[in-house]
Amino acid sequence: MKQKTMFYCTECGNETPKWAGKCPACGAWNTIVEQPARIGGKEQRKSGHPLQPLRRPHPVTELQGSEELRFPxxxxxxxxxxxxxxxxxxxxxxxxxxxIGKSTLMLQICSKLCETSKVLYVSGEESEHQLKLRAQRLKVESDCLYVLSETNLGEIxxxxxxxxxxxxxxxxxxxxYNDALESPAGSVSQVKDCTMSLMQMAKGQGVTVFVIGHVNKEGAIAGPKVLEHMVDCVLYFEGDQHTTYRILRAAKNRFGATNEIGVFEMRDVGLAEVENPSEMLLSGRxxxxxxxxxxxxxxxxRPVLAEIQALVGTASAGNPRRTSxxxxxxxxxxxxxxxxxRGGLKVSACDAYLNIIGGLWLDEPAADLAAVVALASSYLDRSVPHDLVAIGEVGLTGELRMVSQLEQRIxxxxxxxxxxxxxxVHRTLPEFPGLQLIPVRNIGEAIRAVLRPSG
Structure with missing residues (x-):
C-alpha cells in the first residue's frame, strides 16, 4: 500500500494536503515540503519508541513545584x-x-555535571574512540560520563x-533518524520527528537534554522553523572561526531572559570563560x-562596552555605498x-561603512550617539578623545534622548x-567622582563638544 504523505511549511509548521508555492498561513514562498503522514500507533511500536503509560490530568492547585529545579x-x-x-x-x-565549538562546549560541561549527575553523550558524528581522544584533550575524565556513537533514535x-x-x-x-520514516537522516521530517521524541522523553522522564544543531546559510537552525518552537531554549554559538572569541546568546528561553550573552575564548585546551567582555572588546583600540x-x-x-568604527570617504561612483x-x-x-x-555634514555623497568590533550586534538605541560621533569623526578627520564614551538615543530632529539603566552604564x-x-541632558544626572559627564541636547552640540583637530 502506498504510504500517505503530507505537505507542511518549514517556517510556521502549517500542514496542507497539497503543495503550493506560497504558504496559506504565514505567506512565505517556497517553504512547502513533503513528508510522510504522521506515524500511527503500530508503526510507533516498531520504531523502538518506548511506550508511556496513559497520563491523567491533575488540578493545578494539586501540582507541586513552586520554582524550577535548576542545577549549575x-x-x-x-x-x-x-x-x-x-x-x-x-x-x-x-x-x-x-x-565554532558547540561540541567542545557540551563536552566541557560534562566535567562538572558528572560530579552530581549521570551524563550520556550520544554522538552521530564521531566514533567512541574519537570522543575519548577529545575528552583527554579537554581533560574530561569521569566514571559517570557515558559515551555512545549511535544515530538510530529508537535505540537511543x-x-x-x-x-x-x-x-x-x-x-x-x-x-x-527514525527508521519508521523513509526520508534520510537530516531531512525536515526526520529532524522534526526526532526532536519531538526527545522532547516527550525529556518531559516524561525528567531528563535534561542538550541537542546540538547545525545552521544553514542564512544562519538559522537547519530544519523546519517549528523546531525552535518545540524546544524550551534555543542558544546560538556565534563568532568568527578565524578569531578566538565566541559569543553565546539565547534566542529563546522559557525559563529566563533572552538578552543575556556569554563570552568565551577558544584555546588549545578548550573554551575559557571571559568574565569581563568589555576589556576584551576594547583591547587593541x-x-x-x-x-x-x-x-x-x-x-x-550586564553592561558591555563596545567600540564602534566608522569610515566615511568620497564616493568613487555615482551611487554611494552603505555597509554596516x-x-x-x-x-x-x-x-x-x-x-x-541636523548636523550640517554633507555625507550623502560619501561612502559610509560602520563596523562593531568583537562580533557584537548592537540593536538598542543607546548606541546611536556613538555611531553618529564616529561617523562625524571620520568625515571631519578629527579624533575622539581616547577616554570618552558616548551614550544616548538620536531622534529624527537630531535631539538626544535618555536611555534606560543609565547609572549602571556609567x-x-x-x-x-x-x-x-x-x-x-537630564535634570537628575548622577554624579560619579573621577568621571566627567558632558550633557548635550542634540548631535550638533555633541560634535562640537568632543571632536578636536587631529594632531
Whole structure:
C-alpha cells in the first residue's frame, strides 16, 4: 500500500494536503515540503519508541513545584545565558556554524555535571574512540560520563530508558533518524520527528537534554522553523572561526531572559570563560584615530562596552555605498540622514561603512550617539578623545534622548577607567567622582563638544 504523505511549511509548521508555492498561513514562498503522514500507533511500536503509560490530568492547585529545579552546568557564562543554570527536564537546542565549538562546549560541561549527575553523550558524528581522544584533550575524565556513537533514535531512547541518565547530550540532531520514516537522516521530517521524541522523553522522564544543531546559510537552525518552537531554549554559538572569541546568546528561553550573552575564548585546551567582555572588546583600540567611538550597551543585566568604527570617504561612483556590520543597516542609514540634515555634514555623497568590533550586534538605541560621533569623526578627520564614551538615543530632529539603566552604564564606564562620558541632558544626572559627564541636547552640540583637530 502506498504510504500517505503530507505537505507542511518549514517556517510556521502549517500542514496542507497539497503543495503550493506560497504558504496559506504565514505567506512565505517556497517553504512547502513533503513528508510522510504522521506515524500511527503500530508503526510507533516498531520504531523502538518506548511506550508511556496513559497520563491523567491533575488540578493545578494539586501540582507541586513552586520554582524550577535548576542545577549549575559548571560554566558561569552558560548558566548566565540559561537564566541561572539548566532546568531539570528541559530541552535545550544549541546551534552554530561548523567548527565554532558547540561540541567542545557540551563536552566541557560534562566535567562538572558528572560530579552530581549521570551524563550520556550520544554522538552521530564521531566514533567512541574519537570522543575519548577529545575528552583527554579537554581533560574530561569521569566514571559517570557515558559515551555512545549511535544515530538510530529508537535505540537511543531504549538505552535512555535502561540507563536512566540525568543529562542527555545529542550531537547532532541532523544525524539522528527514525527508521519508521523513509526520508534520510537530516531531512525536515526526520529532524522534526526526532526532536519531538526527545522532547516527550525529556518531559516524561525528567531528563535534561542538550541537542546540538547545525545552521544553514542564512544562519538559522537547519530544519523546519517549528523546531525552535518545540524546544524550551534555543542558544546560538556565534563568532568568527578565524578569531578566538565566541559569543553565546539565547534566542529563546522559557525559563529566563533572552538578552543575556556569554563570552568565551577558544584555546588549545578548550573554551575559557571571559568574565569581563568589555576589556576584551576594547583591547587593541587605536589611540587618536579618527572614526572610532566607545559606547555602553546592556546585554541582559550586564553592561558591555563596545567600540564602534566608522569610515566615511568620497564616493568613487555615482551611487554611494552603505555597509554596516553588527549594526542595523536601516538605522545606520537613518543616522546618516540625520547627520546631514541636523548636523550640517554633507555625507550623502560619501561612502559610509560602520563596523562593531568583537562580533557584537548592537540593536538598542543607546548606541546611536556613538555611531553618529564616529561617523562625524571620520568625515571631519578629527579624533575622539581616547577616554570618552558616548551614550544616548538620536531622534529624527537630531535631539538626544535618555536611555534606560543609565547609572549602571556609567558605573561600568567609570570602572574601566574612562574619564569623560557624553550623555543626553537630564535634570537628575548622577554624579560619579573621577568621571566627567558632558550633557548635550542634540548631535550638533555633541560634535562640537568632543571632536578636536587631529594632531
Amino acid at each position: 552546568t559548571g560554566m558561569g557564562e552558560l548558566d548566565r545565558v540559561l537564566g541561572g543554570g539548566a532546568v531539570q527536564g528541559s530541552l535545550v537546542l544549541v546551534g552554530g556554524a561548523p567548527g 531512547l531504549e538505552l535512555v530508558a535502561e540507563e536512566k541518565p540525568d543529562v542527555l547530550i545529542v550531537d547532532s540532531i541532523q544525524t539522528l 587605536p589611540e587618536d584615530a579618527p572614526g572610532t567611538c566607545v559606547t555602553c550597551v546592556m546585554e541582559g543585566v 556590520n553588527g549594526f542595523d543597516y536601516n538605522r545606520a542609514s537613518m543616522l546618516l540622514a540625520v547627520l546631514e540634515k 558605573s561600568e564606564v567609570r570602572r574601566l577607567g574612562f574619564k569623560r562620558c557624553l550623555v543626553p
